[in-house]
Amino acid sequence: MAERRGEPGEIVERALESLRALPPAGTGTIARIVASAARVRAVDTSPNDDDLLPFASPRWPRWGALASLAAAAVIGVLFVGVWKSMPLEREPASTLWSVTLPIQRGRHIYAFLVDSTWTVDKRAPVARDPDFGVTGSVIIVGRP
Amino acid sequence: MTIRTLVFLAIVALSKRLVAQDTTRLGGRLDSATQAVVMRSVDSARTRGLPVEPLVDKALEGATKRAAGPRIQAAVSALLRRLELARDALAPTPGPRDIAAGADALAYGATREALATMRAIRPNESVAVPLGVLTQLVASGVSVARATRAVADLLRRGARDEQLIALNEDVRSYVAAGASPEAALDVRARGLTAVLPPAGGAAVAGDVSAPGTSALGGAKKP
Numbered sequence: 001m002a003e004r005r006g007e008p009g010e011i012v013e014r015a016l017e018s019l020r021a022l023p024p025a026g027t028g029t030i031a032r033i034v035a036s037a038a039r040v041r042a043v044d045t046s047p048n049d050d051d052l053l054p055f056a057s058p059r060w061p062r063w064g065a066l067a068s069l070a071a072a073a074v075i076g077v078l079f080v081g082v083w084k085s086m087p088l089e090r091e092p093a094s095t096l097w098s099v100t101l102p103i104q105r106g107r108h109i110y111a112f113l114v115d116s117t118w119t120v121d122k123r124a125p126v127a128r129d130p131d132f133g134v135t136g137s138v139i140i141v142g143r144p
Numbered sequence: 145m146t147i148r149t150l151v152f153l154a155i156v157a158l159s160k161r162l163v164a165q166d167t168t169r170l171g172g173r174l175d176s177a178t179q180a181v182v183m184r185s186v187d188s189a190r191t192r193g194l195p196v197e198p199l200v201d202k203a204l205e206g207a208t209k210r211a212a213g214p215r216i217q218a219a220v221s222a223l224l225r226r227l228e229l230a231r232d233a234l235a236p237t238p239g240p241r242d243i244a245a246g247a248d249a250l251a252y253g254a255t256r257e258a259l260a261t262m263r264a265i266r267p268n269e270s271v272a273v274p275l276g277v278l279t280q281l282v283a284s285g286v287s288v289a290r291a292t293r294a295v296a297d298l299l300r301r302g303a304r305d306e307q308l309i310a311l312n313e314d315v316r317s318y319v320a321a322g323a324s325p326e327a328a329l330d331v332r333a334r335g336l337t338a339v340l341p342p343a344g345g346a347a348v349a350g351d352v353s354a355p356g357t358s359a360l361g362g363a364k365k366p
Contacts (some may be wrong), residue, residue, distance in 0.1 A: 106245050107276030110204070120211075125316045127283035131202065131219035132209045132252045138280055140312060142273040142305030 109136040169200050178203070180212035185224045192226045195240035198247065226250045233259035236270065245275040252282045258292040273305040277312045284315060285325035288322045294333045300343035303336060311336055 109127065111118050120126050121137035128135045170179055182203045189196045200225050206216035230246025231238055233256040238246070246259045258278065262271040274295050281291035298308060311332050318328035 011164045104241060104272075105270060106241055106272035107279055109246065125280055125284065125312070127252075127280060129205075129209075130216065131222070132206055132211045138283070140273060140276045140280060140309045144311050 105137060105141055107140045111136045111139055153267050161229060170203060172202060173207040174216065175213045178216050181217040182220050189227065192228060193223070193229055195243055198227060198244045199223055223247060223251075229256055230259060232256075234263045237265070239270060239272075241272040242275070243272055245272040245279070249275045249279045249282075252279050252284065253280060253288045254292065255288065258288070258296075260295050261292070262299065265296060273348055274299055274308055277308045279327070280312050281315065283331060284319060286315075286329050287326065290326055290329065292304070292330055297343065298333065298340070301340035302339065303340055307336060307340075 109129070111120055118134065120135055124137040124139065126135050127138050170182065174182060182199065185199050186196045189199055199220050202220050203216055206219055211219070226247035227243055230249055231243045234242050234246050242263075249259065250256070254275075258269075259275070262274050262278075266274070278291050278295045281294070282288050285296075295308065298311070303311075308365075311329075314326045314332045314335075315325065318331065319325050323331070
């Protein structure tokens, strides 16, 4: 699961394949991509290297990278931890969209919202939420 | 004004500030009745020394998933109970992440004894990842008892977090290729065991893995 600095990782590849598999987004389509990491959210809100994925973003070197997501004409919003939105940013001259954010150690649930439709990552493990009965994708983050 | 009075006033002010922060996070996404129930649960958790953020997160999760108010209320109340159970099972000094991970595992059917076992094996380290892997194995279709034994066995052998995560990923791959969840776990756990040292030390309190029932031994097919 962990990615090393400067190496294309499995997370990125999985995310790319997953988004390539989505229906093409038309002009003007706003696709919202959301994820949630509510499962193992901690009171400790001060991210540190011990808590995060070992992948270091050039933008925020102290933060871990969750994933890089690619799709044409997609505007992404990522829900993490506290169920608040976080926009994805499109990489220059590419179809790659990415976000860098702190991830607490543990199990996290996420999903894509594509045109307001809750969509799981087909390449990731899934789990049905026992409280609300909604299936989400799962990522487990550990210390290297 | 005495120092005691000042301290009391400071505590009251801090408490009000924390409540205001929680209310702000909810951001009007709940109806008034649901928000009142959630805030009562948050206050109760704070009083009992439990992490409150998972409760707020759960309410926001329900709102995001467009769950009805009563369902959100029930989910938050149930989570409060699970947090307390997890805190007690992971005693003596569980961190908030461990408590939340324990509550999550309980939601999927893990037992209090399973949590206590993980803590006994790892008394001084976070068990958030082992509990997360346990939870996901159960969510993937492995029985609670089998998943608990497997994770406990691997922890006893000193498996690191990333090895457990890799195991979970491999189980998913094997299941996707057509294997049953338990067979996939058995195969992958054997593979990981081969690179780990033998389990050492005495049996731990609350051990759910009785002699001869190691998940790594696996249930034999007739």
